[in-house]
Amino acid sequence: MQGPWEERDGVLRYRTRGGVEIYRLPMRLFPELDGYVYLILTDSHRILVDAGSGLPESWEDLQRGLEIVRARYGCRVDLPSLTAIVITHGHIDHFGGLTFVRQQSPAPVFAHELDRRVLVNYPERLITVAQELRHFLSQAGVSPERQAALLNLYLSMKTMFQSTSVEGLLGDGELLFGILRVHHTPGHCPGQVCIQVDEVLLTSDHILAHTTPHQAPERITRYTGLGHYLESLRRVAAIPGIALAFGGHEDPILDPYGRIAAIEAFHHQRLERVLEICQEPRTIVEISRALFGRQYGYGVLLALLEAGAHVEYLYDRGYLQVANLDQLEKEPEVPIRYRRL
Ligand SMILES: [Zn+2]
Numbered sequence: 001m002q003g004p005w006e007e008r009d010g011v012l013r014y015r016t017r018g019g020v021e022i023y024r025l026p027m028r029l030f031p032e033l034d035g036y037v038y039l040i041l042t043d044s045h046r047i048l049v050d051a052g053s054g055l056p057e058s059w060e061d062l063q064r065g066l067e068i069v070r071a072r073y074g075c076r077v078d079l080p081s082l083t084a085i086v087i088t089h090g091h092i093d094h095f096g097g098l099t100f101v102r103q104q105s106p107a108p109v110f111a112h113e114l115d116r117r118v119l120v121n122y123p124e125r126l127i128t129v130a131q132e133l134r135h136f137l138s139q140a141g142v143s144p145e146r147q148a149a150l151l152n153l154y155l156s157m158k159t160m161f162q163s164t165s166v167e168g169l170l171g172d173g174e175l176l177f178g179i180l181r182v183h184h185t186p187g188h189c190p191g192q193v194c195i196q197v198d199e200v201l202l203t204s205d206h207i208l209a210h211t212t213p214h215q216a217p218e219r220i221t222r223y224t225g226l227g228h229y230l231e232s233l234r235r236v237a238a239i240p241g242i243a244l245a246f247g248g249h250e251d252p253i254l255d256p257y258g259r260i261a262a263i264e265a266f267h268h269q270r271l272e273r274v275l276e277i278c279q280e281p282r283t284i285v286e287i288s289r290a291l292f293g294r295q296y297g298y299g300v301l302l303a304l305l306e307a308g309a310h311v312e313y314l315y316d317r318g319y320l321q322v323a324n325l326d327q328l329e330k331e332p333e334v335p336i337r338y339r340r341l
């Protein structure tokens with residue numbers, strides 16, 4: 001993809017109007033997920049934004065990216081010389097690599113306070129969310145055997161990351177180190193932040209070029225959910241002067257405001273579609289199947305959560321009602337069926 005940046009051996013460099021250098025380093029995160037970490041350089045700061053997933057290939061790619069920055073751009077930077085590490089949100093594909101990075105870098109780690117505990121005590125996060133998830137899956141209409149399989153898949157990530165300390169917090173509106181403006185954008189993740197450097201916005205997983213970032217119901221994790229997410233999109237749309245956005249995955253975004261409008265329109269269409277599906281009483285399992293067809297492995301969980309987030313948004317605002325109230329009153333474990341009001 002062409003744009004107002006240089007590219008050498010897969011590493012992009014963009015120089016902002018204020019003279020800050022932003023390098024984008026590509027990496028393999030999971031078997032079917034690629035993404036980027038960013039290096040932000042000024043005369044006095046060397047900041048790594050995100051750390052990769054913690055899989056060996058992600059660690060290899062980070063080292064290779066830094067080697068390209070040194071060899072092809074002539075910039076003397078390595079992990080021991082970093083001055084700070086900023087984590088954009090508490091998802092493992094963005095912070096898992098801290099396990100490796102911190103062995104070589106004494107730099108302080110910064111995160112938003114709503115995601116701090118995820119880094120500091122990852123097993124606690126997984127186990128408590130698994131409890132909420134079990135309840136959600138049961139109400140959604142997933143069989144007990146299937147629930148167990150999905151939860152095992154989820155909890156298998158527990159071994160991927162060694163909890164770490166967080167030295168600094170990213171506060172909304174704050175100007176960190178005189179160069180990074182923090183915008184708190186909850187929705188995709190509670191502590192999701194976008195980082196503004198002059199006319200550039202590092203959007204992490206809040207805004208992506210091609211796909212709409214994954215949503216999950218707020219009842220599982222507070223400060224997530226479609227309502228918060230759409231509010232956070234509006235917040236970013238109101239920031240003036242963003243000319244270029246770099247996401248945590250996918251291509252750079254040359255029209256960030258247009259992309260926000262397209263994501264909003266997409267979710268409103270999906271909400272309409274859920275209302276259509278719920279002309280007849282439907283469980284979340286049935287709604288997920290109607291929206292996404294048959295899914296496999298982790299895709300099943302992602303589809304249920306995405307459907308659940310849209311159902312929750314509509315239900316909370318009074319566009320859906322519970323159709324099997326009498327049955328629920330007698331048997332609390334029965335799946336909820338939603339019907340359009
Ligand atoms: Zn994410």
Ligand SMILES: [Zn+2]
Binds near residue numbers: 035091093205248
């Ligand atoms: Zn991500």
